[in-house]
Amino acid sequence: AQTVTQSQPEMSVQEAETVTLSCTYDTSESDYYLFWYKQPPSRQMILVIRQEAYKQQNATENRFSVNFQKAAKSFSLKISDSQLGDAAMYFCAYAQNNAGNMLTFGGGTRLMVKP
């Protein structure tokens, strides 16, 4: 079974600074997807970024980028120029290809942004 681990229960960052959230996963599969979801206090789950395992290039979405290390099974999220609105729970998730896209989530990291 696949597992996803987020080793940082809480992180804080100064506004406008950069922060990196860690995620590791365990799988014996080679074809899968990785995601970062954001959950603000509103409770809504919002997709931040996704990475296909077959792609070597790291995904980027504006201020959000990932460092995908397939051999190390590591998938960290970097948030640049942090904004107050980035404060939320962040969940790393894994989905195996051709298996119905069911997500396995990490335990989450609560990000606080200091003004």
Added chain:
Amino acid sequence: DTAVSQTPKYLVTQMGNDKSIKCEQNLGHDTMYWYKQDSKKFLKIMFSYNNKELIINETVPNRFSPKSPDKAHLNLHINSLELGDSAVYFCASSQVSRNTEAFFGQGTRLTVV
């Protein structure tokens, strides 16, 4: 238009009752899901359903059952509610054939008293 909508947003009920949470998606996706988020924020898949196949997480009690009247709806029925069922339940959908990411509803906070 809301892509994935759940009703109700909040549900408070007594132990032993039977309740349902409704979910609708207007994205034309082929697969719908139910996830449970516990008090420690941990999210776990409960069901996946794509019109042909229902996949059940083996840890889910059989008091929980998904019902799909059509491709756009996947409702969650819970019988004989227990205190431990208190959680936030999320519906989601995706187009598995195109490997799209999952889109989530806003969640239903269920409180069993």
